[in-house]
Amino acid sequence: MTTPPVVLTIAGTDSGGAAGIAADVATIGHLGAHAACVVTAVTAQDTLGVRVVHPVPVEVVAAQLDAVLEDLPVAAVKTGMLGSPEVVELVARRVRAAGVPVVVDPVLVATSGAVLGDEAVVRAYLAHLLPLATVCTPNLDEARVLCGRRSGTARDLASQLTAYGPAALVTGGDDGRDWLAVPGHRPVEVAHPSVATTNDHGTGCTHSSALATHLAHGLALGEAAGLAAAYVVDQLVAGSGWHLGRGRGPVAHTVAPGIVPVPRAGGLGQSCPGARYGP
């Protein structure tokens, strides 16, 4: 068996096993990579909401990053909940040194509405991490917070966010559509079907981890974005009949992803073919 690429997730835990590190590790493994994980915060969380957030001390986050980056050949990084400006700055420093593709999921607002990042965190993202990100993947609410706007479509916000970094993929617009923007080009839609389900806790984490894993396999950004959206759709369909918890149930990670795409030369290609898994 060939050695898998390593994808590093830097994120918080979800005790309910739906979002954060749990979703990341499941997704990365499912898509044929090895997941290394640096924990930034422990949350007491279930399908109904977030009860407690306990930040991991910044020096412990730094020690985890050093342990991984000094030993493992990390091929791509995904960041989720970082929680404090100090951790955002620390991650930016380490990620710059690593020089690999970075997917920044700026987790600021959970599906349940819980605030997972304050104004200082927003400023740190804009100043330190977005400029280094291969792509950032805010949902509509997070994109509005990052852009300092109360409104705005996913398409326009994606365009605006390219002022801060190389690419932005704003997910879950008012009509459920995702838009990818790179500077100097018109935004393109990453088209995918909509799944009727309330079992969608962890979709953002699953999506950004899938994207990072496809980048680690060497795919271009547009193609990786199409496959990441397709992966989320497949898992949402798989879990749509589940009854887990009293709130928004977890997204599944149970449907075999089928053919893992053949690695190609990387790059920031713009095409979004809406690729599907399977033969």
Ligand SMILES: Nc1ncnc2c1ncn2[C@@H]1O[C@H](COP(=O)(O)OP(=O)(O)OP(=O)(O)O)[C@@H](O)[C@H]1O
């Ligand atoms: N019901 C659905 N049907 C199809 N795709 C969906 C559905 N819900 C979410 N997605 C997809 O899941 C991906 C993640 O987007 P979403 O906006 O849900 O993230 P989020 O959980 O709000 O994000 P974050 O982790 O940044 O807080 C996107 O590609 C989005 O289109």
Ligand SMILES: Cc1ncc(COP(=O)(O)O)c(N)n1
């Ligand atoms: C630790 C952690 N990280 C990220 C999210 C966001 O995920 P979602 O938007 O699906 O609630 C979360 N709820 N908890």
